Structure formats: structure tokens, C-alpha cells
Amino acid sequence: MPTQIRFLGPDLPEGLILPIDSTSINIGELKERALSNWPAGKEIPQAAQLRIIFNGKEMANDKTLAESKVVENETTAMHMVIRSQVPKAAEASTADPDKGSNRCTCIIS
Numbered sequence: 001m002p003t004q005i006r007f008l009g010p011d012l013p014e015g016l017i018l019p020i021d022s023t024s025i026n027i028g029e030l031k032e033r034a035l036s037n038w039p040a041g042k043e044i045p046q047a048a049q050l051r052i053i054f055n056g057k058e059m060a061n062d063k064t065l066a067e068s069k070v071v072e073n074e075t076t077a078m079h080m081v082i083r084s085q086v087p088k089a090a091e092a093s094t095a096d097p098d099k100g101s102n103r104c105t106c107i108i109s
Helices: 027-036
Strands: 003-009 012-020 050-054 075-082
Touching (some): 027 050
Antiparallel strands (some): 050 075
């Protein structure tokens, strides 16, 4: 079985399945491939509007599928959400969501 990515989400009610040649492609390339295979009859968003979520984390555009622990020759499910607006800063789409500055901190003494 070839490696496949199955996208699920509220903006893709019937889902989208992409065969992938290699897990060395990055998330940005995966978004472009998803857009080129977008379901007919659906409005095609911009790549910057797409959020891909895997294992509970938003994936950064420069991270490869192998780095994300996608297993070769298996089908992997990922969530895809379309943002209503494109982020204003170009780095907002490639920023690592785990390193955000808007985090709560608690100090218990």
C-alpha cells in the first residue's frame, strides 16, 4: 500500500485522500498538493488559509512528514481547517505553534 494522507474536517465533509510518494515532503508542499486535488464544486482556498493538524498540533509549513512521524506505506489521517482570512504576517503561516507568546502561566506558591 502506498503512503496516503487522508484529510478530514468540517470544510471537507467527504474528505480528501492524497497518495504521497515520500514522507520527505514538507507540510507546505502537502498543502499545495491538496489544493491541486481539491474536490470539484468547492471553492479553492489559498494555501495560507489552510491549517493542518496532526496528533493535536498545528503543523508548521517547513516540517516534513517524516519529522511529524507519518509512517511510510500507511494511511494517515490529518485534520484540515480553512481559516476565514489569510494571516497578515507571512511568518504567521510558518510559525511554530508550540512557541507562541500568548500562553498562560500559573505560579503556585
